[in-house]
Amino acid sequence: MILDLARLLLFPALMAFAAASDLFTMTISNRVSLALVAGFFALALAGGMAPYEMLSHVSAGALLLVIAFTCFAMGWVGGGDAKVAASVALWFGFAQLMNFLLYASLFGGALTLLLLQFRQWPLPYGLAGQAWLARLHAKESGIPYGIALALSALMVYPETEWVKAIDLAHLALR
Secondary structure (H helix, E strand, O other): OHHHHHHHHHHHHHHHHHHHHHHHHOOOOHHHHHHHHHHHHHHHHHOOOOHHHHHHHHHHHHHHHHHHHHHHHOOOOOHHHHHHHHHHHHHHHHHHHHHHHHHHHHHHHHHHHHHHHHOOOOOOOOOOOOHHHHHHHOOOOOOOOHHHHHHHHHHHHHHOHHHHOOOHHHHHHO
16 A cells, blocks of 8 residues: 555655746756656565566666756756656656657647746736746746646656556555
8 A cells, every 4th residue: 555655646746846846946956856766766666567677667767868968968958857857757668758758848838938928028016026936037047847847747647557556446445
């Protein structure tokens, strides 16, 4: 039951924290990525994931880490976004990676267009004193892509083996 609760809550909670952190501070702590990596290995080992399957997940994470850090080096995404994307790929493996990337592209594009439009309007006087909102509104500020990554991950997560392995009936009876 503890394993089922961890599968059900750990990943979504970390994704929600990453999104909120990026929204309010425009940064994602390394601790989030480290917690995602540690959580993956802990749950994979506790759940009896086969070594070849674990290696496949690690390969997906490593591949996305290389791609994301190339994007970071080009100035297209932030370092925290790159690390979170790679950590999510670790959880999803190749089976769900393309779905995640598709959603991330769609949500990221929508978020970018929304923020570009938002930055064209003046902030209402009552909201201008909010530091996080002023930072989000600043035209020279980046896009908190961690929000799109988190939404994408949360869209895909219910379709993964992590969630399918949860015995919901057993949890409901407790």
